[in-house]
Amino acid sequence: xxxxxxxxxxxxxxxxxxxxxxxxxxxxxxxxxxxxxxxxxxxxxxxxxxxxxxxxxxxxxxxxxxxxxxxxxxxxxxxxxxxxxxxxxxxxxxxxxxxxxxxxxxxxxxxxxxxxxxxxxxxxxxxxxxxxxxxxxxxxxxxxxxxxxxxxxxxxxxxxxxxxxxxxxxxxxxxxxxxxxxxxxxxxxxxxxxxxxxxxxxxxxxxxxxxxxxxxxxxxxxxxxxxxxxxxxxxxxxxxxxxxxxxxxxxxxxxxxxxxxxxxxxxxxxxxxxxxxxxxxxxxxxxxxxxxxxxxxxxxxxxxxxxxxxxxxxxxxxxxxxxxxxxxxxxxxxxxxxxxxxxxxxxxxxxxxxxxxxxxxxxxxxxxxxxxxxxxxxxxxxxxxxxxxxxxxxxxxxxxxxxxxxxxxxxxxxxxxxxxxxxxxxxxxxxxxxxxxxxxxxxxxxxx
Numbered sequence: 001x002x003x004x005x006x007x008x009x010x011x012x013x014x015x016x017x018x019x020x021x022x023x024x025x026x027x028x029x030x031x032x033x034x035x036x037x038x039x040x041x042x043x044x045x046x047x048x049x050x051x052x053x054x055x056x057x058x059x060x061x062x063x064x065x066x067x068x069x070x071x072x073x074x075x076x077x078x079x080x081x082x083x084x085x086x087x088x089x090x091x092x093x094x095x096x097x098x099x100x101x102x103x104x105x106x107x108x109x110x111x112x113x114x115x116x117x118x119x120x121x122x123x124x125x126x127x128x129x130x131x132x133x134x135x136x137x138x139x140x141x142x143x144x145x146x147x148x149x150x151x152x153x154x155x156x157x158x159x160x161x162x163x164x165x166x167x168x169x170x171x172x173x174x175x176x177x178x179x180x181x182x183x184x185x186x187x188x189x190x191x192x193x194x195x196x197x198x199x200x201x202x203x204x205x206x207x208x209x210x211x212x213x214x215x216x217x218x219x220x221x222x223x224x225x226x227x228x229x230x231x232x233x234x235x236x237x238x239x240x241x242x243x244x245x246x247x248x249x250x251x252x253x254x255x256x257x258x259x260x261x262x263x264x265x266x267x268x269x270x271x272x273x274x275x276x277x278x279x280x281x282x283x284x285x286x287x288x289x290x291x292x293x294x295x296x297x298x299x300x301x302x303x304x305x306x307x308x309x310x311x312x313x314x315x316x317x318x319x320x321x322x323x324x325x326x327x328x329x330x331x332x333x334x335x336x337x338x339x340x341x342x343x344x345x346x347x348x349x350x351x352x353x354x355x356x357x358x359x360x361x362x363x364x365x366x367x368x369x370x371x372x373x374x375x376x377x378x379x380x381x382x383x384x385x386x387x388x389x390x391x392x393x394x395x396x397x398x399x400x401x402x403x404x405x406x407x408x409x410x411x412x413x414x415x416x417x418x419x420x421x422x423x424x425x426x427x428x429x430x431x432x433x434x435x436x437x438x439x440x441x442x443x444x445x446x447x448x
Contacts, residue, residue: 004033005120008074009042012057016080017123019056021048023080024104024119024131031115034140035172044080045119047102053080066098083107086157104131112154112161113168113180114139114146145174151183159190160198162224167206170215181222188223199228200304207267213253216271220249231296232271234278241284243364248277255362259354265310266351269317270358272297276318294319316344317355325375334378335425339389349379388424388431391417396436404437405444416443 009025016023023046029039046053050062053069060071060080067082083101101107104119111117114136122128130137139146145165147154155162162184169176176184191199206215219225226233238248246254255270276293277286297318301311320341329337341349353376357367388394398417401407407416423439424431430439 006042008076009044009078012044012071012073012078012080013121014124015056016044016046016048016053017121019048021046021052022083022104022121023048024121026104026107026119027111027116030118030120031136031140033120034118034137042078044078045083045104045107046080047083047100048080049082049100053082067100084110086110105133108133109148111148112158112164114148115168115174117148139177143172143174144177145169145172145180146177147180147183151180152187155183155187155190159187159194160202162187162191162222163194163199163202163219163228166215166218166222166224167202167209169218170206170212171209173210176218184222184224189227191224191227194228196304200306203304204264207256207264207271208261210261211257212267212271213257216253216256229300231275231278231300235274238278238281239284242362248274251362253362254364255358258358258361258367263351263354265313266317266354266358268301268306268310269314269321269351269355270362272300272314273318273321273355273359275300290319290322313345313348313351316348317352320344320352321355321359323352323356325371327371327374329378331378331382332426334375335382335387335389338379338382338387339421339425342389388421388428391421393431394420394424394436395431395433396420396440400433400437401440405441407440407444412444412447415447416440419443 005025013023013025023044025033025042026045027043029042032039048056050067050069053071054060054062057069057071057073057080060069062069067084069080071078071080083104083106084098085101085106086098108117108119108131114134116136117132117134118136119131120128134146134148145168147161147165165176165180165184168174206212209215216225219228220233220236232249232252235249235252236247240246240248240251242251243254252271252274255273256267259267259270261267272293274286274289274293275296276289276291279296280286280289280292294315298311298315301314306314323337325337338349341352353372356370357372360367360369360372382389386393391397394417398409398413401413401416402409407413420436420439420443424436430436
């Protein structure tokens, strides 16, 4: 294990031990080392009080009351937290009072899951030891996520731990121990107290798992989903004539899994693309579910305080997902499609095609069903030919029309420009200045 601990981390541990303080690598970073994964960051724990850590490491910053000091060393950031016990949880989120402790065992007792309740370290010159009072190493070997102590107590302390359990089990490909799972089911309603931002953090990480459906399914089955995303929970039991024996929720889960891991925005769009169906169900059909779904998706993402740009893109994808390509589309029809979707922002067109592929897979069809490959080729040809798709591609602009034809700025000018775009999309050869000015003059006469 020593070889997997970076030199910078060992330096920090050695400095603390040399100065007379106990210090250990703890938490998720140690868990990841045991699993052979590269930790995203490194957490250390020590009996040194925050002010002592600040004194030992110049430039260190202590900014909270929970004993965590930010330390910069070897061009990297680390967190060193004083051993502590937590007391008086009243908001299902964080302790109202902490008490600093002297032993690592006291500190490990407050942690969420056994796989995160291990510590590693030793004084200089001694062989490092693993402190594992809750058999976290054995649980890692069993690939099992288990709460430290009474699961109910852990989840009442911080309700987010229930969602984190599902996320960790999904991203690590672990099972959830029976008593821990029962504790989640018994206290699922506590998730209603969580802030949108905290839920969003865990949901985003869950969507980064190879197969998010495993965790999403557990969220639904434990009752958590009904409290953090009732719009999604409403999909359960809604029948669809797609895959025998599967409902709308199953369809959405298949669609999410079908999107590549790196395409997080499209994964969220796949999760939400049919969110409007339960509200629009009528005689076995879902009229207008794309538009209703876009509004519901916007409300859901606003509640989670999702990043603004990603929120807007997901909503656009949900709103636009009910298109159908036909091989008989003219080149002009392809250009109209490109222009309409590309106007929503760079990358939207490819994301919409990816969403359709995921939707196909969710329906039990090959990803490229519906001529996706052919449409991609036609789109590439039009883009390669620098086809006019919007006002920006015209050989004239609004300033030209105002100067040459005396048109005032306003709705009429916009209507004429849009009609010129439509004419050029239909007949690209019309896109030269003299021709467009003549067309604009004729359109102006008609518009009076």
